[in-house]
Amino acid sequence: DGGITQSPKYLFRKEGQNVTLSCEQNLNHDAMYWYRQDPGQGLRLIYYSQIVNDFQKGDIAEGYSVSREKKESFPLTVTSAQKNPTAFYLCASKDGRATTEAFFGQGTRLTVV
């Protein structure tokens, strides 16, 4: 089955620790995106990547880092510098053609304990 896989589904982190969220796609999409979802605020863009070995900051990149070493993979690291990391994180991918659909993974719910 083609799609986007995010893991883990639930993640607990102690304050001061870095944690990495996984996102893998087998859709052969060039572009990948990370969004953060908080109640009442919709989805906000953290980072995005249009091609391998290149990525750009989104609207709320502070406290996060990414890498894009392979086309299929776009992991997100939530660092200790992120002041309020508890949220639902969504990864998406899209091919480069206009009006094609962006596909989302099932999300990772991160909780700081």
Place this chain on the structure above:
Amino acid sequence: QQQVKQSPQSLIVQKGGISIINCAYENTAFDYFPWYQQFPGKGPALLIAIRPDVSEKKEGRFTISFNKSAKQFSLHIMDSQPGDSATYFCAASVLQGAQKLVFGQGTRLTINP
């Protein structure tokens, strides 16, 4: 700065009724307007999308109405069913370049049986 404003935040409709969700945007460069449906604990999935060269698009019970001069667009769900109960997000993007989606705040729709 919220570039896409969505209302209402929550909506309760009786089964068989019409559900209407409204969005307004600021950036006149936006040229792609999708609506996403999200069930609890899941990632959003594309429901229907419109380009600004048409004023209306219908797919089954779902219709997007688009008013370019007012910079507004809306989702109408006809004959609303309990299975339509979900959170709905409008979004907008520019199809050139990174094609980043800017989301509205979301509307939690409940269809009462």
